[in-house]
Amino acid sequence: MDIDDILASVDRGAGASAESAAMDHQLLTRFWVAERAVSEVLPWPTVLMDRMMDRVRMQIESIEDLAASSADVPTNNTHNPNLNLRLSILQTDLARTQYLIRSLLRQRLAKLTKYSMHYLVKLSGNKNPLSQSQSQSQSQSQATPSDSVPDLSTVTDFTPLSENEANFVHSHQNLLAGHYSGSFMEAFPRQLRRLDDNAGGTSMIQGPDTKESVFVRCLAGEVPVIVVGDEGEEDIGVTMRMGDVWVVRWEGIKSAWEKGEVELL
Amino acid sequence: MAFPLPRGITPSEIAFLAEMEMVTVVPRQRLEGLELLGGPVEPLVPPRPSTPREYYPPAWLHPDPLSLILEVESQHQDYKNAFSPPLPLPGQPSIRDNGLAPKARPQYTPDGDRYFPSPPFLPQNTAQMTISSRDPPALPFHWVEIGNMLLEAASDDLVEADQVRRLLKDLREIRLSKMRAGVDALDAAAVGGGGVALTGVGAMEVGEERGFLSGVVDNLRKIGASKEQARREQMAEQRANGGYNGTQDEEEEEDYMEF
Numbered sequence: 001m002d003i004d005d006i007l008a009s010v011d012r013g014a015g016a017s018a019e020s021a022a023m024d025h026q027l028l029t030r031f032w033v034a035e036r037a038v039s040e041v042l043p044w045p046t047v048l049m050d051r052m053m054d055r056v057r058m059q060i061e062s063i064e065d066l067a068a069s070s071a072d073v074p075t076n077n078t079h080n081p082n083l084n085l086r087l088s089i090l091q092t093d094l095a096r097t098q099y100l101i102r103s104l105l106r107q108r109l110a111k112l113t114k115y116s117m118h119y120l121v122k123l124s125g126n127k128n129p130l131s132q133s134q135s136q137s138q139s140q141s142q143a144t145p146s147d148s149v150p151d152l153s154t155v156t157d158f159t160p161l162s163e164n165e166a167n168f169v170h171s172h173q174n175l176l177a178g179h180y181s182g183s184f185m186e187a188f189p190r191q192l193r194r195l196d197d198n199a200g201g202t203s204m205i206q207g208p209d210t211k212e213s214v215f216v217r218c219l220a221g222e223v224p225v226i227v228v229g230d231e232g233e234e235d236i237g238v239t240m241r242m243g244d245v246w247v248v249r250w251e252g253i254k255s256a257w258e259k260g261e262v263e264l265l
Numbered sequence: 266m267a268f269p270l271p272r273g274i275t276p277s278e279i280a281f282l283a284e285m286e287m288v289t290v291v292p293r294q295r296l297e298g299l300e301l302l303g304g305p306v307e308p309l310v311p312p313r314p315s316t317p318r319e320y321y322p323p324a325w326l327h328p329d330p331l332s333l334i335l336e337v338e339s340q341h342q343d344y345k346n347a348f349s350p351p352l353p354l355p356g357q358p359s360i361r362d363n364g365l366a367p368k369a370r371p372q373y374t375p376d377g378d379r380y381f382p383s384p385p386f387l388p389q390n391t392a393q394m395t396i397s398s399r400d401p402p403a404l405p406f407h408w409v410e411i412g413n414m415l416l417e418a419a420s421d422d423l424v425e426a427d428q429v430r431r432l433l434k435d436l437r438e439i440r441l442s443k444m445r446a447g448v449d450a451l452d453a454a455a456v457g458g459g460g461v462a463l464t465g466v467g468a469m470e471v472g473e474e475r476g477f478l479s480g481v482v483d484n485l486r487k488i489g490a491s492k493e494q495a496r497r498e499q500m501a502e503q504r505a506n507g508g509y510n511g512t513q514d515e516e517e518e519e520d521y522m523e524f
Contacts, residue, residue, distance in 0.1 A: 021300070021302060036272070038272070059302055090299065213478075213482040215273075219354065220369045227458030235500075237458020241367065245464050247454045247460055248454060261379075265471050
């Protein structure tokens with residue numbers, strides 16, 4: 001490797017180093033399985049996804065380069081007899097990674113559209129405390145359902161979504177509110193037009209069920225299953241040992257999953 | 266609808282995962298190394314005919330270990346309601362030296378987090394250079410899929426492929442019936458902090474039974490919700506009185522059954 005290669009590898013961005021390619025692929029695969037296994041949207045792995053997207057872009061470029069070089073010299077098969085084989089291996093590998101990313105994103109969008117209000121309310125709770133006062137004052141003047149869609153313009157922390165997802169879910173909910181309003185909610189009395197009504201102590205915002213059971217494998221030495229109560233009180237339930245596969249509640253192992261001590265199956 | 270598939274990866278997605286398992290390739294022709302998105306691939310160089318090397322199929326994919334596992338699954342008292350133990354993870358003591366504390370060996374991600382490798386990214390299905398008999402035979406996580414793939418693509422390289430095929434089928438049936446018979450134990454997973462151990466289960470077996478198992482557990486949980494609420498209130502009361510006894514409760518939680 002000479003100095004140009006080193007400089008080039010710096011220029012190519014975060015996804016450049018080949019050593020981390022295998023690791024990132026494993027991380028992406030594990031994250032995809034996890035995202036498919038639970039009903040809530042998992043925290044968006046910004047850094048990992050940036051690296052993966054970088055890599056996919058570079059891989060597409062290099063495949064195009066290879067394909068172009070084979071088109072230039074159609075008769076020169078002796079030069080590189082394996083070119084077609086190499087191209088098809090590279091393309092298969094690319095298609096598999098793209099499938100992973102696509103499936104992951106579509107799964108997240110499906111969850112977001114299903115629980116859009118829940119995530120909008122959650123996001124609007126992320127905003128910095130300084131700008132919180134203004135949103136309360138309008139609550140009396142509700143005339144259309146779209147007024148109950150939280151405003152995200154002051155939100156800077158999009159956890160657990162990515163910024164694009166947050167924008168998506170906000171526009172989605174606005175369209176939905178406009179549609180509801182146009183098709184039937186206009187006919188309702190004013191006080192019944194909210195989409196986040198919680199009259200009678202029952203919130204009409206549906207959220208994902210964190211008590212759902214999931215299949216997990218314990219990867220660290222020992223991982224206890226946490227009992228989560230209504231007030232967040234925590235107790236320790238059964239203990240999983242390394243290599244064990246269990247059916248447990250998602251909320252009971254969520255924190256262990258975040259630390260990478262268990263994997264979802 | 267953005268995504269029509271149900272929660273949890275489906276059997277075809279499990280097969281896709283199983284395709285990430287590593288296998289040994291003895292090349293017939295030369296191929297330069299490739300920088301794949303799944304990691305770099307070393308250059309393929311065909312071995313010289315003058316120095317032939319012996320390769321053996323993966324340790325478990327052989328009639329002897331498979332019939333041993335089958336015997337354990339069907340005859341052994343300890344495994345009447347449980348699956349045979351899985352291949353150990355790196356750092357996990359094998360069944361032979363039971364009692365040793367597991368030492369998980371984490372790798373580190375580029376972001377500095379701990380990462381514990383697991384199937385399909387462990388070399389559990391690569392060819393063996395020698396036949397080692399130290400470790401007791403065990404099925405890898407993706408045994409159904411890898412078994413079928415190797416039988417289909419490389420049956421010439423396996424020992425008594427037909428026998429292997431028959432044993433895999435028998436194993437599958439006996440384990441499937443265990444999975445079904447274990448429904449009684451599912452009540453434990455419906456309680457907060459409880460769970461049902463399925464250690465040794467295969468990926469495809471999880472995929473096949475996922476809908477049924479999680480349906481049963483989630484419905485049991487809904488039925489038992491008021492009971493759980495009452496118990497939690499009782500516990501809170503005990504705690505408020507200062508006489509909370511942690512061990513007593515733990516014992517109650519520990520009465521899970523293994524499949």
